[in-house]
Amino acid sequence: MHPRLLAGVQRARVGAIPAARSLAPLARARASVYLRPAFRTVTTSRSALSPGQREDLEHKIHDSQAAASFHDPMTRYEFLVNEGVLRPDEHQRKIVKKLMPLWEQLKDYDPGPLPEPEAEVQPSFFGKFFTRKSSTLEPIIPLDQVPKGLYLYGSVGTGKTMLMDLFHSTLPHQFQAGGKYGSTRIHFHSFMIEVLQRQHAVTARYTAEGDGKRDAIPEVARSIAADGRVLCFDEFQVTDIVTAMLLRNLFERLTDFGVVAIITSNRHPDELYINGIQRESFIPAIDLIKERFDIVDLNSGTDYRKMPRTITHVYYHPLNEETSAEMDKLFHGLASADPDPEIKINRKLPLWGRELTVPESSGHVARFTFDDLCNHPLSAADYLEITAKFPTVFVEEVPKLTLSERDQARRFITFIDACYENKTKLFISSNGPIYSIFSDENGSAMDDETIKQTMTDLGINTEVVGSSSLFSSDEELFAFARCVSRLTQMATKEWADESALAHPTNGKKPPAARQ
Structure with missing residues (x-):
């Protein structure tokens, strides 16, 4: 987690979150649980369906009674292929088969009850170096009886999120909503924000009790386990030493509580936090992941986001009077169609104990400049709140970004991630084509073949992009x-349709909420 994000969370949420608060509301708000991303890989024939037919199909897929008939991941995958929601793909089918051993293990897995909140589990090898207070309790379930987790890694567009x-x-019944043990599905950004909030709340309570040096992580891990003994989180990445050290301890404790994790990432574990400060301190966590997870490579050469589809006009350039007039017309047109059409100037949006000024907005459409969103110390948590509040967002006057705007570039990428997570409909005006705003004249050539291929597949000039020195690390290049991949997908008709289904304004619940 970026240090600025960590600092922002600590400043904004001091003492505000109870330690045992459920992750479930945050998971529902941040990431749809039931196959939202599967519809990225639609067939051409599905695009020809009427909106009513598409909604009927999605309702069928997300309906809880229908879902009950999907015994396991493979039967559900075959159903989606037969219904035309997913394209038949032998590589993806082989990956689904790799999910089956863990599903079979979970079917008979009984992790048992959790200890009382005040108790700590006995730390195992790595944990004992970080636990400040000893304990006499053993882990609630022997390590060799906890099923190994799954670590799915691959380049952008390899179907990681869909597979998760x-x-x-299709988790076995005891881990379904309302089951004995439950489960949590959450984006990694949101997960880390929640972990930091819980850690701070527990530490504050220990301090008030006169035990301020006590390690908060065991109780944080216990509260996460109480929310669900299967933990699924998407887009796992380690970009700073704070996150690295926290995860090292947390993973150990979650295993002690019998939690089984399924993780997606762009990177093989050996490549996590590569070239990071004090990376040697994170090596034991990497070893733990390799020991406690089955590592699955998803790369197949197919970008499942790059399918034939109709591009809609959502990105405008250059920055001139004509573009400004077009953006103005679009905003007022969409606002007038909003069920809450009144346009408010300088609306105050509460953000984690602070307020953000929204220059113009109707009930569901917001209009910002790049300066409003990226020239201020906003974090992933802030962007997730904005895009959850406004299903349609305008970002205007995006400049060409150089070394002097490195922080702004990173914030812009984080903002796009939030838009993607909340299925936001996006309109952007920029100095030049949206993909060229990151380039400068002082960088070095891009060496990563995966990124080069992604740029080539998307029709982007790798010489221009590769000259950018904005992205100085492999993690930044992957981000x-x-x-780029997400911006491309968000400019399609399918994305507009999915956004409309995820954010209905006619009073009906979206398909994901029906289950």
Whole structure:
């Protein structure tokens, strides 16, 4: 987690979150649980369906009674292929087969009751170096009886999120919503924000009790386990030493409580936090992941986001009077169609104990400049709140970004991630084509073949992009490649349709909320 994000969370939420608060509301707000991303890989024939037919199909897929008939990930995958929601793909089918051993293990897995909140589990090898207070309790379930987790890694567009949601939606009954043990599906950004909030709340309570040096992580891990003994989180990445050290301890404790995790990432574990400060301190966590997870490579050469589809006009350039007039017309047109059409100037939006000024907005459409969103110390948590509040967002006057705007570039990428997570409909005006705003004249050539291929597949000039020195690490380059892929997907008719289904304004619940 970026240090600025950590600082922002600590400043904003001091003492505000109870330690045992459920992750479930945050997971529902931040990431749809039931196969939302599966519809990225639609067939051409589905695009020809009427909106009513598409909604009937999605309702059928998300309906709880229908879902009950999907015995396991493979039967549900075959159903989605037969219904035309997913394209038949032998590589993806082989990956789904790799999910089955863990599903079979979970079917008979009984992790048992959790200890009382005040108790701590006995730390195992790595944990004992970080636990400040000793304990006499053993882990609630022997390590060799906890099923290994799954670590799915691959480049952008390899179907990671779809496969995770496929697995989560077909978990055995004891881990389903309302089951004995439950499960949690959440985006990694949101997960880390919640972990920091819980850690701070527990530490504050220990301090008030005169035990301020006591390690908060065991109780944080216990509260996460109480929310669900299967934990699925998407887009796992380690970009700073704070996150690295926290995860090292947390993973150990979650295993002690019998939690089984399914993780998606762009990177093989050996490549996590590569070239990071004090990376040697994170090596034991990498070893733990390799020991306690089955590592699955999803790369197949197919970008499942790059399917034939109709591009809609959502990105405008250059920055001139004509573009400004077009953006103005679009905003007022969409606002007038909003069920809450009144346009408010300088609306105050509460954000984590602070307020953000929204220059113009109707009930569901917000209009910002790049300066409003990226020239201020906003974090992933802030962007997630904004995009959850406004299903349609305008970002205007995006400049060409150089080394002097490195922080702004990173914030912009984080903002796009939030838009993607909340299925936001996006309109942007920029100095030049949206993908060229990151380039400068002082960088070095891009060496990563995966990123080069992504740029080539998307029709982007790799010489221009590769000259950018904005992205000085492999993690930043991967974040940029993901951003480009997502911007491309968000400019399609299918994305507009999915956004409309995820954010209905006619009073009906979206398909994901029906289950």
